[in-house]
Amino acid sequence: MLMYNKKKILIIIPFLIAIALVLFVYSLKITADKRFAEGNYQLASAQYSKALKSYNTAKSLWPFISNDPTFQRNRELVQSFFDDLKNSPAVTVFLKSTATQEDINSLMENIKQMDGVKDVKFISKDEALRRYKEKNKNDELLLELVTADILPESIEIYTIDMPSIEQQNAFNSLRQNSTIIERAIQSSFRY
Numbered sequence: 001m002l003m004y005n006k007k008k009i010l011i012i013i014p015f016l017i018a019i020a021l022v023l024f025v026y027s028l029k030i031t032a033d034k035r036f037a038e039g040n041y042q043l044a045s046a047q048y049s050k051a052l053k054s055y056n057t058a059k060s061l062w063p064f065i066s067n068d069p070t071f072q073r074n075r076e077l078v079q080s081f082f083d084d085l086k087n088s089p090a091v092t093v094f095l096k097s098t099a100t101q102e103d104i105n106s107l108m109e110n111i112k113q114m115d116g117v118k119d120v121k122f123i124s125k126d127e128a129l130r131r132y133k134e135k136n137k138n139d140e141l142l143l144e145l146v147t148a149d150i151l152p153e154s155i156e157i158y159t160i161d162m163p164s165i166e167q168q169n170a171f172n173s174l175r176q177n178s179t180i181i182e183r184a185i186q187s188s189f190r191y
Contacts, residue, residue: 029062032057032059035055036071039055039074039075048081051074052075052078055078059071085187088187089157090186090187091171091185092156093154093157093184094152094153094181094182094183094184095182097152104180108120108122114167114170116159116167117157117159118159119158128148128152
């Protein structure tokens with residue numbers, strides 16, 4: 001009788017382990033689906049960083065979710081948004097028309113010395129016009145109205161990450177003490 005019970009137990013244990021494993025895997029899939037749904041809601045609500053985090057969590061829980069075309073499209077959309085942000089300036093500084101090349105070079109060197117600055121680019125009037133034409137190539141009226149003379153020279157500041165309060169304070173101090181900065185515009189959304 002005892003031998004019969006041991007055989008039963010030996011047969012039942014692998015079966016119970018298999019059931020527990022199936023339930024565990026199923027719970028991972030359900031959780032991944034929930035994170036995917038959260039990501040879709042966050043994407044629709046323009047909460048891009050939260051959406052990307054939800055999509056990445058879903059993918060880590062259930063790698064097969066990557067086969068879902070909607071998941072692929074939405075995750076790629078959010079990822080490309082962040083890639084574009086990383087390649088766009090955190091701050092654009094518009095210069096006064098009286099700025100000399102020496103003043104501009106000095107300002108650029110001071111900005112390069114600031115913590116968290118990845119790159120600094122000077123944008124000439126001609127480059128500004130080229131970009132303007134590219135952006136508005138389908139609107140003849142806008143193209144006719146603008147010439148290089150009316151566009152200001154500028155400096156684009158690229159940062160490693162979202163500028164900290166200390167970095168913003170350092171830049172604000174630099175901006176207030178500069179005689180060649182007309183206006184500075186910080187990107188409204190950073191990663």
